[in-house]
Amino acid sequence: MLLTAESLAARRGEDLIFVNVSFRLGRGEALVLTGPNGSGKSTLLRVIAGLLPAETGHVSIAGEGVESGSRPGEFSHYLGHRNAMKKELTVGENLRFWQVFLGDAPGGSAMTIEDAADTVGLGGITHLPFGYLSAGQQRRFAIAKLLVAYRPIWILDEPTAALDASADRMFADLVTRHLAAGGIALAATHQPLGLEGAQQLRMTGFAGVDAEVWA
Numbered sequence: 422m423l424l425t426a427e428s429l430a431a432r433r434g435e436d437l438i439f440v441n442v443s444f445r446l447g448r449g450e451a452l453v454l455t456g457p458n459g460s461g462k463s464t465l466l467r468v469i470a471g472l473l474p475a476e477t478g479h480v481s482i483a484g485e486g487v488e489s490g491s492r493p494g495e496f497s498h499y500l501g502h503r504n505a506m507k508k509e510l511t512v513g514e515n516l517r518f519w520q521v522f523l524g525d526a527p528g529g530s531a532m533t534i535e536d537a538a539d540t541v542g543l544g545g546i547t548h549l550p551f552g553y554l555s556a557g558q559q560r561r562f563a564i565a566k567l568l569v570a571y572r573p574i575w576i577l578d579e580p581t582a583a584l585d586a587s588a589d590r591m592f593a594d595l596v597t598r599h600l601a602a603g604g605i606a607l608a609a610t611h612q613p614l615g616l617e618g619a620q621q622l623r624m625t626g627f628a629g630v631d632a633e634v635w636a
């Protein structure tokens with residue numbers, strides 16, 4: 422599996438937020454985006470996920486089981502700022518929806534809902550409405566969504582917001598295991614995720630649009 426971004430630029434409203442962003446991530450590789458609020462981290466992740474159009478450049482994916490011309494978004498989990506769960510449905514119903522809706526991408530298989538809940542440290546409460554849970558518990562179950570359908574690419578926007586220290590470690594372990602199994606991860610974060618050897622990109626926002634930011 423190889424995820425390639427070439428000469429990406431993106432615009433929000435009238436403004437170019439970044440230009441000339443290129444990278445290549447193979448099996449087991451991660452990219453961590455850092456930078457101040459408003460510097461374009463979410464914008465870049467959304468372009469890679471196919472949720473926003475690029476102004477120029479393109480993102481492509483290649484590898485075993487990937488038909489040429491496939492969109493990277495089809496092989497990706499996108500964990501955004503919002504948890505993408507219905508408050509009125511139980512945790513189990515929410516996760517079951519995502520499991521059926523997403524299905525497994527070629528090359529891997531997912532956990533059961535119960536195992537995913539155990540893995541995020543919240544086994545036994547999947548019968549509760551999502552809206553009853555604390556912010557940190559909700560975020561843990563949003564993370565469980567990554568486990569109930571297989572996707573080789575994880576696109577993570579502030580994944581550890583609202584998490585306590587033990588959940589931070591749990592999440593770092595999950596990402597490390599995903600990479601060890603040949604996955605790819607991209608994460609925007611203000612907190613260290615403990616990903617040894619990850620490529621780093623510091624976004625600079627408008628001021629940096631003419632800079633070649635990639636090492």
Ligand SMILES: Nc1ncnc2c1ncn2[C@@H]1O[C@H](COP(=O)(O)OP(=O)(O)OP(=O)(O)O)[C@@H](O)[C@H]1O
Pocket residue numbers: 433434435438456457458459460461462463464465609624
């Ligand atoms: N829908 C929109 N229309 C116009 N401008 C937008 C829109 N969404 C974001 N922006 C602008 O794009 C810039 C980049 O925003 P983005 O959300 O990518 O930053 P970020 O680095 O992820 O910030 P944060 O750390 O606060 O999450 C900001 O200046 C923001 O105001």
